[in-house]
Amino acid sequence: MWTYDRKLQYPVKIARPNAAAAKVIISQFGGPDGELAASQRYLSQRYSMPYREVAGLLTDIGTEEMAHMEMVCAIVHQLTRDLTIQQIEEGGLAPYFTDHTVGLWPQAASGTPFSATVFASKGDPITDLHEDMAAEQKARTTYDNLIRLVDDPDVLDPLRFLREREIVHFQRFGEGLRIVQDHLDAQNFYAFNPAYDR
Amino acid sequence: MARGADSLMRQLQAASFAVDDLKLYLDTHPTDPRALEQYCRCRDIHGMVAAKYVAEVGPLTAEDVPCDGRWTWVDAPWPWEGEV
Numbered sequence: 001m002w003t004y005d006r007k008l009q010y011p012v013k014i015a016r017p018n019a020a021a022a023k024v025i026i027s028q029f030g031g032p033d034g035e036l037a038a039s040q041r042y043l044s045q046r047y048s049m050p051y052r053e054v055a056g057l058l059t060d061i062g063t064e065e066m067a068h069m070e071m072v073c074a075i076v077h078q079l080t081r082d083l084t085i086q087q088i089e090e091g092g093l094a095p096y097f098t099d100h101t102v103g104l105w106p107q108a109a110s111g112t113p114f115s116a117t118v119f120a121s122k123g124d125p126i127t128d129l130h131e132d133m134a135a136e137q138k139a140r141t142t143y144d145n146l147i148r149l150v151d152d153p154d155v156l157d158p159l160r161f162l163r164e165r166e167i168v169h170f171q172r173f174g175e176g177l178r179i180v181q182d183h184l185d186a187q188n189f190y191a192f193n194p195a196y197d198r
Numbered sequence: 199m200a201r202g203a204d205s206l207m208r209q210l211q212a213a214s215f216a217v218d219d220l221k222l223y224l225d226t227h228p229t230d231p232r233a234l235e236q237y238c239r240c241r242d243i244h245g246m247v248a249a250k251y252v253a254e255v256g257p258l259t260a261e262d263v264p265c266d267g268r269w270t271w272v273d274a275p276w277p278w279e280g281e282v
Contacts, residue, residue: 074278
């Protein structure tokens with residue numbers, strides 16, 4: 001189960017509101033490669049993972065992604081809470097404001113609502129770990145794109161931290177894949193699915 | 199780095215993050231002796247900084263709330279407010 005620690009994993013302190021920045025950064029909350037997708041992907045996959053080291057990794061990274069989701073939401077919240085109506089309109093946030101005011105709702109920058117269809121939980125350890133490695137690269141690319149779009153150093157700082165974590169997670173999932181392969185027949189990794197076949 | 203109450207939070211975040219990062223490494227390297235030794239040291243440092251934070255600033259988990267006549271959990275700023 002989860003305990004809540006009353007802190008952010010890394011500080012978020014943003015002085016200047018910015019509707020346009022919020023509009024794109026929200027993708028790392030509810031977008032296809034965002035932190036909510038990542039956390040639900042890993043936390044869903046862990047149940048069928050037969051190797052305890054890798055189940056541990058999925059649990060621990062899945063939990064960290066929830067902390068990252070909290071950071072992204074803190075960024076968007078601080079960018080939007082003091083916006084005037086004029087700033088909202090100029091920043092392109094009027095459609096979002098209509099349905100959510102300056103509340104947080106998981107959607108992509110495009111407006112597409114969050115859905116489980118953005119991730120896979122395939123019940124096959126080799127497949128799931130490849131999914132996870134790809135997910136971390138997609139998230140890293142998304143942070144690269146956000147870092148290009150944003151100027152404010154208060155916003156860039158936590159975005160850079162979050163980007164670095166994606167790279168570390170990618171490394172760990174690669175190690176997880178090797179652990180899975182070590183358990184399987186070196187002549188044929190696909191001989192059976194260790195999550196299901198007896 | 200900001201001075202004042204939130205510099206203790208910065209120390210806490212750094213100490214806690216060290217443990218977070220080691221946890222992931224140990225998940226895939228559970229017998230690595232150097233990592234285990236680092237984990238033990240970082241965990242102890244985190245424990246000390248957390249205890250100091252709770253004593254001087256406020257609760258980190260709901261179970262840090264003292265039995266003093268008020269549920270202080272709802273008093274302090276929440277982390278997303280950006281005050282600490």
